[in-house]
Amino acid sequence: MTPRMLKQTLEEWSREVQVPADLADRALRRRSRLRLTRLAGAVACAAVVAAVALLVPLVAVPLLDKAPVSQVGGPPVVVPVQPYRQTTPAQDLLADTENSPPKTMIAAGRVAVSAYYTWRRRTVAGREAMDRTWYLLDQVTESYEKTEWGWVEVAPGLRWAAVLEKDLPAGRIGIFDMETRQVRAWVSVDHPVGGVSWSPDGTRLVATAYDDHPDLDRDSIHYGRRCPARVAATPEDPRQSRFQTVSTSRTGFYVVDVATATAGDFHAVDPCWTDNSNVRRDFAWSGDGTLIRERSLSRWHDAFLDLEGRPRDAPDGYVPSESKAGVSPDGTLLAGRDGMPTKVTELSTGKIVGHQQVLQLLAWADDRRLVALGCAGRCGNEFNNGLVLVDVDGGNAVPLTANRKNSQQPGSWEPVLTLR
Structure with a gap:
């Protein structure tokens, strides 16, 4: 457990501590035992102080040291x-369909939105260039934080x-x-x-x-x-x-x-x-x-x-691939090229095993589901789109994010998917 996670866990435990309603009555009972109680209390306090003395170096020191190593x-x-090494995610599905760009963690199966960026055009030495503002996942708070970096790769x-x-x-x-x-x-x-x-x-x-x-x-x-x-x-x-x-x-x-x-x-x-x-x-x-x-x-x-x-x-x-998703984790299926509808084929036979009413297949969530880019409603505007989780057979599509109103306009956000 990292110091940051340890600190958060201790804070959560402290919030769960409850004081008994009859604590005052207990204190007044059996006054003849008061001296023993005081002695036990002193021992307990000493134990707590010793524990804190051991704990503080584990938590405080790394958090206070902000200097990068060189x-x-x-x-x-x-x-x-x-x-x-791939592990089974604690939560299979995390979505934020209320905010665009997302505020809380997006994940499905083995992949997560590890970061995203918004973009605009700016002038560099008299020439136009794309300028990105990056937002990076914080797994402890399950939220995205704005950064000052020019490029981020998780x-x-x-x-x-x-x-x-x-x-x-x-x-x-x-x-x-x-x-x-x-x-x-x-x-x-x-x-x-x-x-x-x-x-x-x-x-x-x-x-x-x-x-x-x-x-x-x-x-x-x-x-x-x-x-x-x-x-x-x-x-x-x-x-x-x-x-x-x-x-x-x-x-x-x-x-x-x-x-x-x-x-x-x-x-x-x-x-x-x-x-x-x-x-x-x-x-x-x-x-x-x-x-x-x-x-x-x-x-x-x-x-x-x-x-x-x-x-x-x-x-x-x-295996050459015409999509970002490529070959399924078990090596049996291949995601097809962009454009609605997309398709998935069986590698051994070339047989089409499913069509999906989405624009792009971006990543495999597992052997039978993909994270895809789907458009809103009946797809009247392909640039009004968001992330969805879709089955290989195309029979089920679960929204993961709110739709971007126009993904081609400056200020729009672009997700980055990473194995978790």
Whole structure:
């Protein structure tokens, strides 16, 4: 039990203590025993004082120590991360259908909304860029707290978060303790980074480096960075050549060992490596945590690098996915592409096992249910939408959040789902 949880538990116990209604009568009874009572009371007080003396260092000291740990000029940093292991959630379903953005914790099965951000456009050196305001889950209060970070990524298990300071790209990565609500360590990098992603076991990060703001509006991009078109337009798909018209300021990546708060060597990657028209092109991990991956939009599957930045074939068992949800936890079902209705197919046969009246399949809550993006009412406006929990067969949809009135407008909130 962490000091913060211990403190909350003691406060809850103190509120449950009840004083007997006949306490005064008891005090007046058997006056002949008064001396013994006083003696027992003195012993009890001494025991309480001793217990408090032992308890205070456990609770107060960590809570008062707000200074982040740094490995620069001091002893080696050890962050007590543990490999992630899925456990059965205490509460299967937590919803907030009254507030948009949500105020209380959203969760379903094995996933939770670990954070969300609202966004707006702002001018950076005369160019427009997306500016995010992040809200991070506090599991103790089961609420979301506004942060000052420019980027937030929560590790599986909801115990740690990687954070970047407001002005992206940033020259250091913070390892944020979600229990004590403080930065446990800072990891400095020579090439500034604009995004981070946790490994599946929650012990490493891949940090994507950029030499310019990673969220510039496309109209503000310096077009001298165009990549050559690798796929020519065809009558069947005249948009093919567009995949290489916009390049990115992405320069490469680091692999960070969280336990020691150290970044490995920087690995440069050709910004035109994949067919991808996005300005932000963060790297992520393969499902088994052995390779680094990037989505190639024109081919609709991932491209892979090893941890040294060398191109590699897809790992064994890799299944291309057209949705964020991908393959079910038991490996038998595949979530289909965005667009109402969505579908789920059986991997072994390719048979469609269900259609869902939702816009996007975002994550598997378990082997038979998914967290999805559904639209309000009869879907008269697809941008009036919210999170729902839906069965594979599409027969049941439970709202998890209130609907966003227009998810395309500045000020709208975007959820981030993480294994818990």
